[in-house]
Amino acid sequence: MDFTFSPEHIALRRMIREFAENEVAPIAAEIDRDHQVPMETMRKLGQVGLLGVCFPQEYGGMGAGEMGYCILMEEINRVCTSTGTNVGAHIGIGAMAIYLDGNDEQKRRYLIPLARGEQFAAFGLTESGAGSDAAAIRTRAVREGDSWILDGGKVFITNGGYADVVTVMAVTDPALGARGGITAFIVETDWEGFKVAREEDKMGIRGTSTAELVFEELRVPHENVLGKVGEGFVTFMKSLDMGRLTLGAACIGGAEMALESAVRWAKTRRQFGAELASKQAIQWKIADIATELEALRSLVYRVAWLVDTGQPFGQLAAMCKLYGSEVASRAIDIALQIHGGLGFSRDFPLERGFRDARIGEIYEGTSEVQRIVIASNIFREHGVRIRP
Numbered sequence: 001m002d003f004t005f006s007p008e009h010i011a012l013r014r015m016i017r018e019f020a021e022n023e024v025a026p027i028a029a030e031i032d033r034d035h036q037v038p039m040e041t042m043r044k045l046g047q048v049g050l051l052g053v054c055f056p057q058e059y060g061g062m063g064a065g066e067m068g069y070c071i072l073m074e075e076i077n078r079v080c081t082s083t084g085t086n087v088g089a090h091i092g093i094g095a096m097a098i099y100l101d102g103n104d105e106q107k108r109r110y111l112i113p114l115a116r117g118e119q120f121a122a123f124g125l126t127e128s129g130a131g132s133d134a135a136a137i138r139t140r141a142v143r144e145g146d147s148w149i150l151d152g153g154k155v156f157i158t159n160g161g162y163a164d165v166v167t168v169m170a171v172t173d174p175a176l177g178a179r180g181g182i183t184a185f186i187v188e189t190d191w192e193g194f195k196v197a198r199e200e201d202k203m204g205i206r207g208t209s210t211a212e213l214v215f216e217e218l219r220v221p222h223e224n225v226l227g228k229v230g231e232g233f234v235t236f237m238k239s240l241d242m243g244r245l246t247l248g249a250a251c252i253g254g255a256e257m258a259l260e261s262a263v264r265w266a267k268t269r270r271q272f273g274a275e276l277a278s279k280q281a282i283q284w285k286i287a288d289i290a291t292e293l294e295a296l297r298s299l300v301y302r303v304a305w306l307v308d309t310g311q312p313f314g315q316l317a318a319m320c321k322l323y324g325s326e327v328a329s330r331a332i333d334i335a336l337q338i339h340g341g342l343g344f345s346r347d348f349p350l351e352r353g354f355r356d357a358r359i360g361e362i363y364e365g366t367s368e369v370q371r372i373v374i375a376s377n378i379f380r381e382h383g384v385r386i387r388p
């Protein structure tokens, strides 16, 4: 048994493509130029149910599983990586942490409005001294009666500038470190002590908010501990596994956009008395993109199916992210080259696609980190423990 797209998945893809073409594509250049998060589009995505695509209906979702969520990420990223990133940070890591490890009450209170797009989520892990080495975080949470007092901060948090809810990882027992000393919390951003300190000015995905957050004596009720005290590192790593798979799906969208543009241009542009499509050097470039895209699609949807059928997938999720981000970058680079000077012009979306694709190799664990994860899993099976 392996993955297949059900009639429901096919109908869902049709509906999302229509939404993406009508609501997302027309504003993609504008939000990049103006460095604006498309809040209205985000709310519409919620209204049509897409921000809850993978969550069960009892928590405000559509119940289309990880396959459905990957379809959403593919189709949105095919037309706009910024909007895809906003959606991914909201569903795939922010709300996902609550879905995976929240209790029933937390899911009712937070997941339902997040799934409906009435509120937005962010995922707060990275700190200035803890990027790839996520266990090195310094944000501290100290128990005081029925609350925890958080002090510290996070950097590079997608959706951080406008999220209503942030899942935050903090040190609760410095002596134990990642194994028992880190706890995840659900934080509401209008609580006293929570501050958005600054917004990053970025080369790509400019229609997203990437914010630095500061916590000063931020009081979080004990009932907002996500999962168990001391097990936050596991909660966050589980969410990142899901995030890595769906970033692979996002990269299918980026590579598809590149292939479609390259074919369209090669068919129409004439040089030396013939269409570019007649030149073997161009044909081979297009064959290379198409082959890698097909391999990526097979990998990503197979892993989504493993998730939906409750099978292990962590190692393959790292491969989805590593391979996907590199395939998308390569595909857009090739498509841009096929467009010659026009590919370099801001009048053509490939220039934006080229800048946007670069982040795929950095966030949610760099390509180097994915290679470390993949290699350590392989060596562990052979009785060898490797250190990052």
Ligand SMILES: Cc1cc2nc3c(=O)[nH]c(=O)nc-3n(C[C@H](O)[C@H](O)[C@H](O)COP(=O)(O)OP(=O)(O)OC[C@H]3O[C@@H](n4cnc5c(N)ncnc54)[C@H](O)[C@@H]3O)c2cc1C
Pocket: 089, 122, 123, 124, 125, 126, 130, 131, 132, 133, 155, 156, 157, 158, 159, 202, 205, 210, 359, 362, 363, 364, 365, 366, 367, 368, 369, 388
């Ligand atoms: C636009 C954007 C959005 C983001 N969104 C979020 C978010 O929503 N939530 C969140 O928590 N974080 C977010 N991040 C943070 C992101 O996950 C980190 O930037 C990333 O994990 C890398 O960490 P770093 O930037 O500190 O780089 P570093 O860890 O300092 O790494 C620098 C370089 O060294 C390499 N390196 C590090 N260790 C090793 C090693 N052992 N072996 C070989 N090479 C190594 C890395 O691969 C990288 O190339 C975001 C970042 C950006 C830029």
